[in-house]
Amino acid sequence: MLRWAATFFVIAIVAALFGFTQIAGSAMGIAKILFFIFLVLAIIIFIFGRTRSV
Secondary structure (H helix, E strand, O other): OHHHHHHHHHHHHHHHHHOOHHHHHHHHHHHHHHHHHHHHHHHHHHHHHHHOOO
């Protein structure tokens, strides 16, 4: 999921360089949403992974 966020971030940067502001804004919004979903899932996995004892 982090890879998708990075991909959309790169798309946003390239689109902004070429002047496609609508595409850049949309890609940046998608990248931001995917990054926060990844962050929440990573924190949840970290918390639940640490509480289980082997």
